[in-house]
Amino acid sequence: MLNVGQNHGTGTTEAPNWYAVQTRSRHEKKVADEIHEKGISAFLPLVTRLHRWSDRRKEVQLPLFPGYVFVRTTTAPETRISVLRTPGVASFVGSQGRGTPIPDKQIEDIRAILDGNVPFELYPFLEVNERVRIRGGALDGVQGVLVAKNTDQSLVVSIDLIQRSILVRVTGYELERI
Numbered sequence: 001m002l003n004v005g006q007n008h009g010t011g012t013t014e015a016p017n018w019y020a021v022q023t024r025s026r027h028e029k030k031v032a033d034e035i036h037e038k039g040i041s042a043f044l045p046l047v048t049r050l051h052r053w054s055d056r057r058k059e060v061q062l063p064l065f066p067g068y069v070f071v072r073t074t075t076a077p078e079t080r081i082s083v084l085r086t087p088g089v090a091s092f093v094g095s096q097g098r099g100t101p102i103p104d105k106q107i108e109d110i111r112a113i114l115d116g117n118v119p120f121e122l123y124p125f126l127e128v129n130e131r132v133r134i135r136g137g138a139l140d141g142v143q144g145v146l147v148a149k150n151t152d153q154s155l156v157v158s159i160d161l162i163q164r165s166i167l168v169r170v171t172g173y174e175l176e177r178i
Contacts, residue, residue: 016073017073017101018070018101018104018106019070020068020069020094020161021089021099022090023090024089025066025067027087028069028088031069031086031089035071035086038082042069045064045065046061047061048060064166070102075098080092093161094161102160106160109143109144110159112139113139113142116138119168123166131146132175132176133177134155135176136173136174142155142157144156144157144168153169153171154168154170155170
């Protein structure tokens with residue numbers, strides 16, 4: 001997980017929000033680094049995968065959601081323009097290219113799963129199903145959509161705006177309806 005920057009890039013009193021920016025293919029890490037260099041917080045969730053070539057194997061860190069970097073900023077025009085002028089950034093994700101704020105809870109839930117080293121897998125984005133919250137354990141408070149896969153219960157944790165999700169097994173965790 002690449003989590004860079006602490007500033008929000010502006011001197012305004014407006015509370016910053018998380019936004020997704022779409023990037024050019026395979027430019028996510030460079031975009032996150034350059035946004036950080038501009039003093040803007042960026043979050044690029046990374047996963048480690050084993051890649052095999054004909055002559056070797058190597059663990060590599062890949063973006064969890066290819067093509068996207070999350071930025072925490074305000075809607076101040078100078079900050080938005082600064083992000084958009086970052087090499088590799090295509091646009092903010094949302095209506096009219098202006099960007100739609102992502103709830104802090106969705107970003108926090110992805111971080112909790114990655115920080116907890118809990119096994120997960122990517123899962124197709126779902127819009128309709130019952131939302132639940134995990135009670136207790138390393139994932140206490142994580143929210144998502146409950147699904148059944150074979151005999152296991154799993155929780156789909158989503159970033160609604162970019163329509164990307166991950167699936168984490170929750171068999172053995174206490175769940176409550178939201």
